[in-house]
Amino acid sequence: MSANETVIDHLLQFEFFQKISTAIGSQIGVSHIWVWYMVALILVAAVITGILAAVGGFGTYAERKISADIQGRFGPNRVGPYGLFQVIADGLKMIGKEDISPNESDKFLFYLAPFLCIFGVVATFAVLPFSAGLTLSKTNVGIYYVVAISSLVGLGIFIAGYASNSKWSLLGGMRGASQIISYEIPVTLSIMSILLLSGGLSFEDILANQTAWPAGWYIFHNPFTFIGFFVYFVSVLAETNRAPFDLPEAESELVSGYHTEYTGMRYGLFALAEYMEVFVVCGLAATLFLGGYHVPFDIGKGTIFGDILQIGTFFAKTLGLYYVVIWVRWTFPRLRVDHLMSICWKYLTPIALFNLLGVSVWILFFDGKSILDLFLSAISSGPVGH
Amino acid sequence: MLPEIVLLFSAFMVFLGGILLISTKNLMHSCIFLLMCLFGVAGVYASLGAEFLAVTQIIVYIGGIVILMLFAVMLTGGKEFISRLHKVLNLAPLMGDKSTYMKGSIVGLIIFGGLSAFFYQLLKVLPLKEQQVSDYKIIGHSLLTDNLLAFELSSFLLLGALIGAAIIAKPEKVSESKPTDI
Numbered sequence: 001m002s003a004n005e006t007v008i009d010h011l012l013q014f015e016f017f018q019k020i021s022t023a024i025g026s027q028i029g030v031s032h033i034w035v036w037y038m039v040a041l042i043l044v045a046a047v048i049t050g051i052l053a054a055v056g057g058f059g060t061y062a063e064r065k066i067s068a069d070i071q072g073r074f075g076p077n078r079v080g081p082y083g084l085f086q087v088i089a090d091g092l093k094m095i096g097k098e099d100i101s102p103n104e105s106d107k108f109l110f111y112l113a114p115f116l117c118i119f120g121v122v123a124t125f126a127v128l129p130f131s132a133g134l135t136l137s138k139t140n141v142g143i144y145y146v147v148a149i150s151s152l153v154g155l156g157i158f159i160a161g162y163a164s165n166s167k168w169s170l171l172g173g174m175r176g177a178s179q180i181i182s183y184e185i186p187v188t189l190s191i192m193s194i195l196l197l198s199g200g201l202s203f204e205d206i207l208a209n210q211t212a213w214p215a216g217w218y219i220f221h222n223p224f225t226f227i228g229f230f231v232y233f234v235s236v237l238a239e240t241n242r243a244p245f246d247l248p249e250a251e252s253e254l255v256s257g258y259h260t261e262y263t264g265m266r267y268g269l270f271a272l273a274e275y276m277e278v279f280v281v282c283g284l285a286a287t288l289f290l291g292g293y294h295v296p297f298d299i300g301k302g303t304i305f306g307d308i309l310q311i312g313t314f315f316a317k318t319l320g321l322y323y324v325v326i327w328v329r330w331t332f333p334r335l336r337v338d339h340l341m342s343i344c345w346k347y348l349t350p351i352a353l354f355n356l357l358g359v360s361v362w363i364l365f366f367d368g369k370s371i372l373d374l375f376l377s378a379i380s381s382g383p384v385g386h
Numbered sequence: 387m388l389p390e391i392v393l394l395f396s397a398f399m400v401f402l403g404g405i406l407l408i409s410t411k412n413l414m415h416s417c418i419f420l421l422m423c424l425f426g427v428a429g430v431y432a433s434l435g436a437e438f439l440a441v442t443q444i445i446v447y448i449g450g451i452v453i454l455m456l457f458a459v460m461l462t463g464g465k466e467f468i469s470r471l472h473k474v475l476n477l478a479p480l481m482g483d484k485s486t487y488m489k490g491s492i493v494g495l496i497i498f499g500g501l502s503a504f505f506y507q508l509l510k511v512l513p514l515k516e517q518q519v520s521d522y523k524i525i526g527h528s529l530l531t532d533n534l535l536a537f538e539l540s541s542f543l544l545l546g547a548l549i550g551a552a553i554i555a556k557p558e559k560v561s562e563s564k565p566t567d568i
Contacts, residue, residue: 038391106412106414108415108418109414109415109418112418139437140437140522141437141438141441141522144438144441144445144522145437145441145444147445148441148442148444148445148448148449149444151444151445151448151449151453152448154449154453155421155448155452155453155456158453158456159414159418159456162414162456162460163414174460177453177457181453184449201438201522
């Protein structure tokens, strides 16, 4: 086995899971532990992907409900209680639709593009820390892996725009690719300033120095990380093509942008990828800046109950940020293309570079202590000077 | 056992991607198969315990090079350009000739044989068991201590490339300034 610790290693600590695994192993006569290990890993991965796909699906419902709330309407309220089954109705409708591809399109790339998008998002679930136990793989390059693998989404958008053989799609795809590549820079620089504080690339390292209370979060560690959080959040809005940066699918100019020619579930995959990516970047923001899954007083640490509490904390923080993302969409008008680029290159990137430098200087001068630590030590040693 | 399965699967991906990459005539498809091939290489690195190298492979080659290639292909022009290119390629001596293929395959075999003999010797010497320490810390430490000069020189090279690209891409001076549209 490699040095990676996976979720199955964590589960094997519990007695009932060991009992189940030995029982199943003796039933089907599997002597190799690794077959069962792989099957269990695939099962847990499938469950996580299913749950997050449901979160992405209900993202559309949340979007419509919240936008209706902001605009003083009711939103979907016919299918099921409070319109909750609207998602299922939408999904069934999409599956039932005819699968159309344009005549002159590049069929291979046209069919491939939605899967590149969805793969780029789902692959990030492998390292997302839902709780101390429920992390599919605790690789030591966690955050670096997320930054790398999510670039496939931009590739998928670009390929979709090219393969559709439509002017709207091509313009949307080009905009999407240039926007995503540009905004990766401030995102990565803000993440790097946090990595300087944590001293490691894995999510465990990042979470080790944070506590459950806001005073111990990295966002309140020093002024530079406080600015860095907002730089990160604005940039990920652009990277996930959310309004006010949804230029690749600007309805008023480009019909529907890169997915103009897609119908049915192929379009659905793009929409699902977008909503799941918003969840992923909000989860990253919660982990990097807002203390992640830490529960106050470490209640139930090391037990299943504690894991459930930690998952609840993670989801609460992430869905709170998710609400803000939707809120922003229905509050601000869309930017113009050249404004979008100038915001990235003339404002966000220099600010992020300045933050990186600032955090380094802070670590050098204050020995990596947070502003609260410095304040407390100043109070305790203050009267000596008088 | 899991790393071995990942290794075999990744090696198959590299092989299949490479074969498809050179056999297809569509440049965009070639780029996608190149992506598959490079992803397989990243998988090989990951299964051998070099996670940092694997992720760097993804971030540099898939996030950077493949997207750059797709952009370059899209900016080269349409069907007229490609037919002109084919004409030039047919005119060039020894292109698509039988003897070219012969010479090419002989050279390829020699290089492949030499490299595999070299790596076989290397594999016998090197211990393949992965280290338990996180490898990126060692890389970072050695970059900023023992190999500082090489690191700085390459950063100068990249800075030069950046400035050069900015100068090449600088728009010509025109009297009326219009907003650029992408």
